[in-house]
Amino acid sequence: MVFARGAKASRALARDRIKRAKWEAGVSLSANETSIESLDLTPSPRLLEVLGDIPYKPWQCLAELVDNAFDDFLSDKDRGPSEPPAVQVTLPKPGTADGDEFVCVADNGRGMSLEQFERSLRAGYSLNSRYGSLGLFGMGFNIATANLGSVTEVRTTRSGDSDWLIAEIDFREMQRQGSFTVPLRREPKADPYMHGTEVMVRQLRADKRAPLRRQQVATTIREQLGRVYSYLLRSRDALPELPETELAGRGFGLYVNGTVVRPRLPCVWSSSRTVSYQGSEISAIQRIDRNLTPAWACQDCGHWNRGAAVESCTECESENLELRERRIIGWVGIQRYLSTSDFGIDFLRNGRKILISDQSVFQWENPDTGETMVEYPIELGATQGGRIVGEIHLDHVPVTYQKNDFKRDSLDWVTALNEVRGEGPLQPMKAKAQGYEANGSPVGRLFNAFRRNDAGTKCLIPGDGSGPLHEKARNWASLFRKGLPEYQTDDKWYEAAQQHDDIKQGKHKPVSRTPRGPGPKHDNRREDGSSAADDLLDRTGLGGDSQPEEGSDRQQPTLPIPQPQPETEEQRYARYRQNARRIADLSSVVSVAHLGKRSIAVFDTPEPLVDHSGRSTPCVSHTLRGNAIEVFVHGDHEVFREYGRDPRDYAIIEIAEALRALANTDDSVARVAAEVTEQFRDQRFTEAALRERSDALLGRIREGMSGVAASHAAALWASLGAEEKQAAERHAAGAEPRLVWREATENGSFIPHLRPEGFAVLVRAHPALLLDGTVFSTTWSTWNDQEARYRQVERIARLLGTVGEFVADTGGKTRLELAMMRLTLDVLEGEISEVNTQ
Structure with missing residues (x-):
């Protein structure tokens, strides 16, 4: 809902007009009235040419023009389904002669009246309000067209109009004349019901002409526009994972050189997929919908003014205010594959993506020290990457003039960021150490439930029975984006995750069977020597051994036994x-x-x-x-x-x-x-990948031990030898220089700084605290025999020692050493308890 607050502004303008009229008529002004003189501040036409030097990529120029068309579509509530909204973009072809190249953006929107047409082309003027629209037609239009070429022709018409309105903006000619005035032409149109607007740019700039003619550029622009306008281009039923039509899409059409721009759809797990975390089922899709208090938006400077009775803008004193709703709506979810770059949150303004795959949500800044800590991805982050993605609509948050970022110093952005990722650290132990509650934000829930990348349904990772299939999952995602039907749902990924579980549990263990194909041993007989043919005759009463009924005076006929046919x-x-x-x-x-x-x-x-x-x-x-x-x-x-x-x-x-x-x-x-x-x-296993996997497993062990250390810190610390204590203190001094080490040894905060060898010492010293499903699933107390208990403890300690040697030795590893380490990690991973590491 929009309310105009311009009454006082109108009265002020009226007073200025009266004063000016008196001055022009030579009427004496009163003592408290000042003399008015005017200054002509009309800019030089050279301004439009200078705008072309603002750094814009070709796709950004096109997006500015597409924005204005989509704005019209978004505001057209009466448009019927028989004429779907569409924008056609035409780029120069590779064989186009020099000087004949042009760029054209045409839409089938409602078109403009003469008054709207004149104002929309005026430099710096915007037909749209400061908020609620994708583009600011005047300035965005000028920057985009000036970046592309020196001559721009704009044509527009409405349904029912008899003519096209046509204006040609020639920057160089306007500069020669020293005037912004351009001629208006009218052309009759054959179809009176035709409507829309067309922008054609000719005499392309040299730095744009050559790139736009390359064949690959059109493909690249389509891909980029497909990312930026994904929400507006996709249909309302394009994402079965997101059943709400409000978040699904708008179904706009966009074409580049006659080829449709396909929206880049998020390849996410369905909201029906869940994993268990601390006794709760966490959905792979977390929805966000928060209504904020409405505020008065200044239409002149863009400042949001909060309060029930706002008379003028606190920034520019303008009274041109509108009361607008403020809402944070969207979703965050888990991608079906991991990537080192293709993950993160998309932030949208009025349907257009301003930030794509933004990963700043995974960083936490300590408000006391200003230090920034990257929290995600933790497991296999360098080699495999992350998989948390999402789309957040922030129509009320101001953006930069290039529309490539939000104004991050604004309170609205900070509020939105906290709503999505929370104020405290994502990691539970880090949050506790910093005095925060467990992070229950949408991103926090996904981080804790899906932070591990183990194969199987417990983490929603495809596997093959021996390990995860990260590369295969990425290949399937490329087929998903090519539109192959069998890859559109997450069934393919889930089947591979379920298959991994089945193999690990022995459900798919191959069983030997007697060959049924042709060969010397193929006689189709059972263990007792009978054949399938014998069984058929017995069940039908026609078996050869059956006795004739009593009193029968004739012999039962013997039927020939059918011979098995050779298998093709x-x-x-x-x-x-x-x-x-x-x-x-x-x-x-x-x-x-x-x-x-x-x-x-x-x-x-x-x-x-x-x-x-x-x-x-x-x-x-x-x-x-x-x-x-x-x-x-x-x-x-x-x-x-x-x-x-x-x-x-x-x-x-x-x-x-x-x-x-x-x-x-x-x-x-x-x-x-x-x-x-x-x-x-x-199938690869490299030293870097094994080291990263080692760090991930050790991180899970540290989390489990930290829970025990909170109440047994003194006993655990006392069990460590001088060498392990010294190594832990040195590590802490480099990793957390503000840590008070004496307090850390008393409250258990020393655990994250122990080496694997230190963990082995603690396992040997305190098996009752660390085994039996507390940190390690290996049983200890259930065994009465001391030798059996000893073997259980030593098995875990030796595994930890082997990992410690691998991590400490930075020299090159042989193929056999890497293979041995992979097996060691496989065994150790199976020994870590699930209870305290999730």
């Missing part, structure tokens, strides 16, 4: 596929130099496999239509079960051989297999 190749592969489990991390599109690109699907099947000659084999493949390749691995084959070989290695060899056969090349299997292997990046 198609049936054999269908049988392999029926109970198979797709190996997600190896199922992809593989591209090998000189051998082309092939779609690969790899399955682990419980069915024993045979090759084309009927001999048993651990792995087999066949080619489908379109040269797609299916590979089957029998996971229970003795080469895997008894010799410890990895089924994935055999599958990659089979893929390589299939590619060689299709391409009829003499490239060696080893070379092709190596190139195939390098495309499955989830």
Whole structure:
């Protein structure tokens, strides 16, 4: 609701007009009236050319013009569904002759009257109010067009008008004439019901002409506009994860060189997906909707004036005020994949994104010291990244003139930021240490419930039974954005997470079965020697051993036993596929130099496999239509079960051989297999990744031990040797120089500064405090035998010691050392209790 407060302004203007009229008429002024002289402050037309030097990227110039069209769409409440709102952007083609290039932005909005047309083109004038609109037509229009070229033609018409209104703004000609006056032309239109506005810029600037002609630039601009206008472009049912139509989209159309601009949709988990955290189910989508107290917005300077009885703006004393609602609405959620850059919160003003993937919400500034601490992502942040995303609408918060940031020093921005991420640290232990309550903000809830990146449904991370599939999840996200139907929902990701859990729990353990295909042992008999045919005859009463009824004088006819038909190749592969489990991390599109690109699907099947000659084999493949390749691995084959070989290695060899056969090349299997292997990046394990994983696991152990140390600090500290105490103090001095170390040893705050070797000492000294599900899930008190208890303790201590040696040794590691460390971390991860680390 908008209320105008301009009565006093009107009276002041009336008094000024009377004074000016007296002065012009030569009437004497009273003693308290001053003489008025006027100054002509009309700027030089050179101003418009100078505006072109303001640094704007091509997509920003176009966005300024698109903003004005979308503003009209947003305010047009009477528009019918038969004519969807759309904007057409035309860029120069690569083959356009020099001097003939132009940029055009045309819309099918309502068009403008003559009065609106004149005012909207005036330098610095805005037809729109300061708030409630995407663009300020006057200045934004001038900056955008001046950045693109020196001549701008604007055409507009309304439904029912007989003519087009046309104005041409030639910056150089206006400068020569020293006047802002431009001629107005009228052109008759064939269709009286046509309506809209068209802006065409010619004589493009040299620094814009060459880039705009490149073919790739149009694609890049489409992608950028698809990000900026994602909310306005997507339809109201584009996001099943967000059922509320208010947050779903508006369905506007936008085209660049005839190709639709597709909105970049957020690839998030559905709000129905949850994880458990401290006894509660936390949804993967957290909604935000907070109504703030309405305030008076100054339409001249943009200042928000709070209070019930505001007469004039406290900043500029203007009385041109409007009472407007202030609301923070949107959502934050969990992306289906991790990324080192593609995560963060989008902040929108009137549907347009001002900040994209902003990560400042994950930083906490200590109000006492001014120090800034990055809190997210913690686990695998450097190698895999984060996955918290969101869209927050802040229509009331002022933005910079380039619309690339909000005014962060404004109270409105600070209020919004606190609503989204809270005032205190996200990390519970950090919050407690700083005197804050646990962070219960939307971002705080997601941070604590989803901060870990373990494979499985407990963290909503796709996996393959041995580890997470981060690279595969990112590949699926690219297919989601290409619009492939099977990737639009989160089912693909969830199936992989559920599959990981099933494998870990033994639900998908391959079971050996007797081959049913053709071969020397294929007789279709059961363990008792009977066949399926015998069973059929027995159940129908036609078995050959059945006795004739008493009194029967004739022998029962003997029916021929049907012989089994040979299994076709198609049936054999269908049988392999029926109970198979797709190996997600190896199922992809593989591209090998000189051998082309092939779609690969790899399955682990419980069915024993045979090759084309009927001999048993651990792995087999066949080619489908379109040269797609299916590979089957029998996971229970003795080469895997008894010799410890990895089924994935055999599958990659089979893929390589299939590619060689299709391409009829003499490239060696080893070379092709190596190139195939390098495309499955989830199979990598590097020293940097293992170190980051070590830090993450140690962080979880520190959290668990900190809970114990709060009430047993003295006993734990006393158990440490001099070397571990000294190492902890040195670490604390560098990490938290303001920490009072004596107090830390008394309240348990020393725990975050211990080395893994220090944890091992505490496990040996206090197994009753740290084992049995408190910090480590390993049992201790349930064992009566002292030797059994000792082995339980030593197993955990040795794992911690191994991690400590790896972390401390910064020298290069061999392949076997890295492999051993990966296994150590796998075992240690399974030993950490879930109770105190979430």
